[in-house]
Amino acid sequence: MTLPDPFALAAAALLALGFYGFVVQRHPLRRLLAINVFGNGVFMTLILVARWMPGGPDPIPHAMVLTGIVIAVSATAMGLALVRRDLRQGDGKDGGDRD
Amino acid sequence: MILFDGVLALLIVVLAWRCVTAGDLYLGIVVFIVMGLMLALSWARLDAPDLALAEAAIGAGLLGVLLLSTWRALPGHRRQDRDHPPARKAVRWLAGVASVAFGLVMAALLHALQPDEDAAGALALGRLTEAGVEQPVTAVLLNFRSYDTLLEMGVLLMALIGALLARTPLAPYGAATDDGTDSPLIPVLATTFTPLLLLVGAFLVWAGAYGPGGAFQGGAVLGGAGVVLVLCNRLQGAPEAGILLRLLLVLGVKVFILAGLLMLPLEGAFMAYPPGLTYPIMIAIEFCLATSIAVSLLLLFTGTHGVRVPER
Amino acid sequence: MTGLAVLAALALVIFFGLGLLRIHLGPTDADRILSIQLSGTTTVAILLLLSVIVDMPALLYVALIFVLFAAVIAIAFVRNPKGGA
Amino acid sequence: MTEWVPVLVVFVPFLAGVVQFMAGRRVIAWWPVLASVATVAVSLWLTFAVAAGGGIEHFMGGWQPPLGIALRADGLATVMILLTAVVGGLVSVYALEAHGTGDPRASHFWALWLMLWGSLNALFLSADLFNIYVTLELVTLAAIPLVLLAGPEKTVTAALRYLQFALFGSLLYLAGVALTYGLAGSLDLALVGPALTDGGITGAVAATCMVVGLLVKAAVFPFHVWLPAAHGGAPAAVSAILSALVVKAAVYLLLRLWTGPLAGLADGLVAQLMGALGAAAILYGSIQAFRQERLKLVVAYSTVAQLGYMLLFFPMAVAQAWEGAVYHGLSHGVAKAALFLAAGNVLVYLGHDRVRDLKGLDRSLSVSLLAFGIAGVSIMGLPPSGGFIAKWLLLRASLETGQWWWAVVLISGGLLAAAYIFRVLRYAFLQAPDRPPATTGPIPPPIMALPATLLALLAIALGFTAAPLLALLGGLPEGTG
Numbered sequence: 001m002t003l004p005d006p007f008a009l010a011a012a013a014l015l016a017l018g019f020y021g022f023v024v025q026r027h028p029l030r031r032l033l034a035i036n037v038f039g040n041g042v043f044m045t046l047i048l049v050a051r052w053m054p055g056g057p058d059p060i061p062h063a064m065v066l067t068g069i070v071i072a073v074s075a076t077a078m079g080l081a082l083v084r085r086d087l088r089q090g091d092g093k094d095g096g097d098r099d
Numbered sequence: 100m101i102l103f104d105g106v107l108a109l110l111i112v113v114l115a116w117r118c119v120t121a122g123d124l125y126l127g128i129v130v131f132i133v134m135g136l137m138l139a140l141s142w143a144r145l146d147a148p149d150l151a152l153a154e155a156a157i158g159a160g161l162l163g164v165l166l167l168s169t170w171r172a173l174p175g176h177r178r179q180d181r182d183h184p185p186a187r188k189a190v191r192w193l194a195g196v197a198s199v200a201f202g203l204v205m206a207a208l209l210h211a212l213q214p215d216e217d218a219a220g221a222l223a224l225g226r227l228t229e230a231g232v233e234q235p236v237t238a239v240l241l242n243f244r245s246y247d248t249l250l251e252m253g254v255l256l257m258a259l260i261g262a263l264l265a266r267t268p269l270a271p272y273g274a275a276t277d278d279g280t281d282s283p284l285i286p287v288l289a290t291t292f293t294p295l296l297l298l299v300g301a302f303l304v305w306a307g308a309y310g311p312g313g314a315f316q317g318g319a320v321l322g323g324a325g326v327v328l329v330l331c332n333r334l335q336g337a338p339e340a341g342i343l344l345r346l347l348l349v350l351g352v353k354v355f356i357l358a359g360l361l362m363l364p365l366e367g368a369f370m371a372y373p374p375g376l377t378y379p380i381m382i383a384i385e386f387c388l389a390t391s392i393a394v395s396l397l398l399l400f401t402g403t404h405g406v407r408v409p410e411r
Numbered sequence: 412m413t414g415l416a417v418l419a420a421l422a423l424v425i426f427f428g429l430g431l432l433r434i435h436l437g438p439t440d441a442d443r444i445l446s447i448q449l450s451g452t453t454t455v456a457i458l459l460l461l462s463v464i465v466d467m468p469a470l471l472y473v474a475l476i477f478v479l480f481a482a483v484i485a486i487a488f489v490r491n492p493k494g495g496a
Numbered sequence: 497m498t499e500w501v502p503v504l505v506v507f508v509p510f511l512a513g514v515v516q517f518m519a520g521r522r523v524i525a526w527w528p529v530l531a532s533v534a535t536v537a538v539s540l541w542l543t544f545a546v547a548a549g550g551g552i553e554h555f556m557g558g559w560q561p562p563l564g565i566a567l568r569a570d571g572l573a574t575v576m577i578l579l580t581a582v583v584g585g586l587v588s589v590y591a592l593e594a595h596g597t598g599d600p601r602a603s604h605f606w607a608l609w610l611m612l613w614g615s616l617n618a619l620f621l622s623a624d625l626f627n628i629y630v631t632l633e634l635v636t637l638a639a640i641p642l643v644l645l646a647g648p649e650k651t652v653t654a655a656l657r658y659l660q661f662a663l664f665g666s667l668l669y670l671a672g673v674a675l676t677y678g679l680a681g682s683l684d685l686a687l688v689g690p691a692l693t694d695g696g697i698t699g700a701v702a703a704t705c706m707v708v709g710l711l712v713k714a715a716v717f718p719f720h721v722w723l724p725a726a727h728g729g730a731p732a733a734v735s736a737i738l739s740a741l742v743v744k745a746a747v748y749l750l751l752r753l754w755t756g757p758l759a760g761l762a763d764g765l766v767a768q769l770m771g772a773l774g775a776a777a778i779l780y781g782s783i784q785a786f787r788q789e790r791l792k793l794v795v796a797y798s799t800v801a802q803l804g805y806m807l808l809f810f811p812m813a814v815a816q817a818w819e820g821a822v823y824h825g826l827s828h829g830v831a832k833a834a835l836f837l838a839a840g841n842v843l844v845y846l847g848h849d850r851v852r853d854l855k856g857l858d859r860s861l862s863v864s865l866l867a868f869g870i871a872g873v874s875i876m877g878l879p880p881s882g883g884f885i886a887k888w889l890l891l892r893a894s895l896e897t898g899q900w901w902w903a904v905v906l907i908s909g910g911l912l913a914a915a916y917i918f919r920v921l922r923y924a925f926l927q928a929p930d931r932p933p934a935t936t937g938p939i940p941p942p943i944m945a946l947p948a949t950l951l952a953l954l955a956i957a958l959g960f961t962a963a964p965l966l967a968l969l970g971g972l973p974e975g976t977g
Binding site: 261 | 500503507514517520521555556558559561565604607611618626630633634637638640644645648675677682683697698
């Protein structure tokens with residue numbers, strides 16, 4: 001019985017919390033935050049996989065994480081532009097008539 | 100050190116928990132940014148300094164700035180939480196139970212996971228001499244799996260188009276007005292931090308060939324320089340982009356594709372670099388990529404087609 | 412020497428956790444943004460120590476980036492681009 | 497030369513889109529035409545090359561898997577690329593008039609659509625788990641701005657919801673990929689299978705993450721919630737592309753993974769569950785389609801239903817089910833594009849698409865309505881159409897495997913489809929107009945009506961061309977079932 005890697009637990013917690021936030025939160029910006037938390041859980045999983053490879057950190061998951069971060073940030077940035085538009089319109093209609 | 104790791108991991112979990120459940124949207128954003136700091140630290144601990152750099156520059160840095168600015172631009176940003184309450188209690192409990200189960204399963208799996216020795220990564224490390232650069236991650240991104248990187252540049256471009264089509268610029272076009280809130284500190288900040296960011300960004304791009312760094316980290320820092328200029332009113336959104344700006348935006352993806360297609364008849368495979376020229380080609384591509392990334396991230400921040408120097 | 416550095420890093424990360432209380436308690440937005448700055452500084456210090464402990468000079472770059480972006484975040488907190496909503 | 501074709505199929509349209517973006521607001525009329533013609537040409541070249549000589553492989557960068565990324569053009573990939581070429585080519589013709597060159601947003605449409613075309617082809621050809629993630633994101637992030645082209649004020653809420661679900665789905669998929677890489681140390685589809693099969697619970701969870709992520713992306717019931725508003729709100733040409741090709745890309749990946757790396761894990765119970773999701777989608781989507789008041793929403797909910805048929809492959813998993821599911825993908829793609837283009841013409845002419853007010857259109861919009869009716873024949877699965885062949889194959893598979901309950905679903909789905917298609921046609925044709933319809937737009941010119949008609953006729957023609965297409969597709973990959 002080895003002691004679990006604290007970062008493995010953190011990765012699992014990030015995945016679980018991101019999932020929870022995505023399901024529970026209704027505010028579009030909060031959903032984007034939750035998605036990013038989930039994404040960070042995935043990235044940490046990949047980094048752990050890379051680190052556990054015998055013979056040094058595996059560069060392929062690292063490259064995957066780098067690609068993933070850029071994709072996540074660009075998609076989030078686009079999402080934020082949509083959130084600004086969405087809430088501006090919702091505001092005109094006095095809000096609250098969505099969902 | 101295990102104690103350090105434990106505290107770090109615990110802090111990350113607490114921050115993530117506060118981030119998704121915070122009663123106040125602004126608090127959630129602040130916590131998200133701080134979580135980015137902690138993540139970068141933990142990735143540094145996990146032998147991934149490249150990724151710590153990327154998280155610091157893109158994940159926590161630029162995204163944090165964008166989140167804060169977006170929050171400020173939301174109409175009535177104080178009452179966002181009242182207008183959008185979370186789901187009903189029953190849903191919350193159900194989601195809670197499901198996510199705890201999901202988390203436990205993932206934790207058990209990750210605990211038991213034993214990657215094997217002949218992974219593709221070992222192969223990549225073994226053939227590093229053929230790749231042209233010393234830095235394994237750069238070799239994967241720009242040589243072994245360059246196709247992914249190329250398509251990723253397409254993702255960046257399309258996200259930018261999507262942000263433009265929403266037509267909600269963070270940096271509107273109107274003539275710059277001095278509304279009297281200009282602190283004397285602002286010119287100092289603009290003139291001090293912009294050159295620093297530019298210098299560090301360019302250095303990181305170049306450093307990517309032999310150490311941590313690379314087009315993405317460097318490009319993000321360069322984009323950060325532009326963001327400082329926008330925030331300090333030295334640059335302003337513009338409704339139209341000049342041909343030069345558009346050229347810079349697509350420079351990375353175009354050079355990448357054209358180089359790849361050129362290699363098709365020469366070397367028989369897309370993106371197969373001719374031996375001997377690998378290093379110069381990769382450095383050239385890296386700088387083109389960094390330029391496009393910097394400009395794309397800047398425009399993703401402003402949400403405008405272009406930027407211009409305001410008339411005073 | 413390394414043992415001392417490890418202890419210092421551990422202490423800093425615990426201080427970091429204490430700093431989070433300020434974020435939690437607030438009460439104003441400015442308190443929270445200042446605690447981002449505080450955690451940024453602490454993170455930089457931890458990174459500097461780590462780079463010694465694990466002998467990874469690259470972490471100095473990470474620290475440099477944090478210093479720079481902490482400033483950008485501070486500017487973003489006090490300023491909207493002109494003409495903003 | 498032949499081994500270059502997969503690369504060209506991806507980068508000819510992609511590069512054309514990038515050039516269009518660089519050109520800015522100006523659209524030079526011949527550029528999209530040239531790009532579309534070139535793309536269709538290379539797609540046909542690929543089709544004939546694969547039909548003549550079997551599958552083509554291309555190693556990107558000259559690095560063989562597991563180090564590098566391979567493009568593999570096998571039968572399944574090739575028929576999907578052919579479908580994309582046919583639908584894409586005809587939608588481009590439609591868009592030349594609808595988005596033309598005068599519309600200020602035309603440049604964005606062409607840039608996004610051409611890049612999306614290349615991304616779809618990249619997705620179909622990809623043989624690498626992580627590369628699939630990147631192409632999925634490319635496809636999504638091109639599709640969402642296209643939805644916004646209808647005017648951000650109308651579609652932003654739909655686009656935002658689409659983005660949230662798509663992002664979450666692909667990250668879930670990526671979590672599965674991460675676990676798979678941990679198990680197998682490779683990302684190539686042909687290499688990860690054994691490690692996943694031997695991976696015990698880890699392999700199962702990895703597979704579950706990937707499959708559920710793709711189900712979200714494919715808008716399979718109950719993850720369909722984002723689809724109707726996005727597909728119904730987008731401009732007609734975009735709706736056609738999204739419904740015919742983009743959601744199908746995710747279903748395609750499900751088929752590809754299930755018959756490839758996940759083949760060793762396929763469990764009878766899970767397969768039945770997938771089939772149950774498909775059946776639920778068919779019934780729920782059809783009933784919703786019947787209840788919609790707006791024509792484009794009828795067609796959008798019909799997509800929710802029709803995607804369900806492709807899922808019926810999983811519980812049956814015999815050669816005929818394989819052929820039936822893929823053939824259903826093809827014929828639905830062609831027919832659905834026709835339906836959306838026809839609905840778009842109604843919208844142009846009337847300025848609205850309320851089903852109840854479609855009276856008296858049979859004179860002025862006869863060609864478009866005819867296209868709607870003909871495409872409807874294939875959606876209902878009546879002979880002699882592509883939809884009929886697909887359903888016939890699925891029906892035979894259900895009887896062959898002794899799972900008669902899927903036959904019940906198939907037949908009731910066809911009846912429900914008939915109900916919602918005829919409801920539209922009844923309002924359009926049978927009810928005598930009380931007064932001439934109040935129109936706001938011109939009668940759509942032939943260049944907008946003809947692509948819809950051609951697509952509809954193709955949906956019928958698919959009823960006669962099953963043999964060569966199924967030969968191109970090839971049999972069920974080995975090791976499935």
